[in-house]
Amino acid sequence: MAIGIYVHFPFCVSKCLYCNFNSYAGKNDMQIKYFSALIKEISMYGDKKIDVDTIYMGGGTPSIMFDGCVSTIMTEIRKNFNVLDDAEITIEANPNSVTSMKLSEWKDAGVNRLSIGLQSSNANILKLIGRPHNKADYINAVEMAKSVGFSNINTDILVGLPRQKLSDVKKTLDLVVKHNCTHVSVYSLILEDNTPLYNMVASGELHLPKEEKTLGMYNYALKFLREKGYERYEVSNFARPDYESKHNMHTWQMHEYIGLGAGANGYMDGIRYGNLESIEEYVSAINNNTKPISFSEKINSKEQLEETIMLGLRTARGISLNEIKKQFKVDLIKSKAETIANLTQWGLIKIDKDYLFATDLGFTVLNKIILELIS
Ligand SMILES: C[S@@+](CC[C@H](N)C(=O)[O-])C[C@H]1O[C@@H](n2cnc3c(N)ncnc32)[C@H](O)[C@@H]1O
Ligand code: SF4
Structure with a gap:
């Protein structure tokens, strides 16, 4: 059976107040070293007998990588694996870091799905949560992507943000649907430990909407998106017919995938593994010709059953x-x-x-x- 490949880009322009993902601001000077390590890591797993039917480049912010990075990564993946002609190839982007040059590069490299993190269309909320973009950046990014030829575009939005009201969610969803995205991910904000937002909420500096208000926002999104022809195919994911994310569906169905990059996870031959999270440690391990794995565990049959139920029910x-x-x-x-x-x-x-x-x-x-x- 064909496998998936996940590639992690852990660089961000700034760190959003709520984010607990493996991403770092102020480390852009590491991009070239990181890129060289990724190229080497691809060859560590390379096997032309392996068919690949999905590739997902996530972050962090892949769209802030230097020009030419993504196309070279794609060339290396194709050189090392048998990427199927109809493979789904996704890249995540932040609205203010896409340029028509990058979009054309990605399109030419075979990327056929774009995932844009809008979160909210409300300027005050975006500023409050530390997002360095606005609604105009989003509109510009989507329209540029369409003009370059992207027809499969996802938008991520968040509900349950500080100072967010139902009316904000309505406006955000109107915008996303008006711009004809084929896929919408609606996440309820998770208040993660060790984030600035967590401390601000704990100290009373900021308040999150009450649980029933957030649920109301979610239920609105559900009803609205269904009316507009999007089907909820996973707890947080909505798609127009035939536009479900294959990569994510395969993950929930326990298909195998290789995780590449700092902090990336993979699941191969019944083993779950995770890479070193620190960019420096990741690069150093690869330069020492060792796989940068920080943990791996064989999933026994009982755990496999539990995961099948847990992921399948999503x-x-x-x-x-x-x-x-x-x-x-x-x-x-x-x-x-x-x-x-x-x-x-x-x-x-x-x-x-x-x-x-x-x-x-x-x-x-x-x-x-x-x-x-x-x-
Ligand atoms: C890790 S980000 C990567 C994409 C890109 N950097 C961005 O922020 O748009 C992927 C998505 O995870 C979601 N996310 C991040 N932190 C979250 C949190 N604490 N709770 C719920 N969703 C979160 C956001 O919707 C975001 O678009
Ligand atoms: S841009 Fe995305 S990955 Fe980066 S800090 Fe913000 S939410 Fe996290």
């Missing part, structure tokens, strides 16, 4: 009861009869033919459902 399709029976010799209908009966009666899950899936109500308490089914 998708609207849910989990295949027959597949689980075949692969793990576990009949959930029998072993979890009472739990399934209760969750169904409370309107949190449904079973249709072979699939067990969460309802819209179930998605609001997904972690609890998963715990019930795997405990």
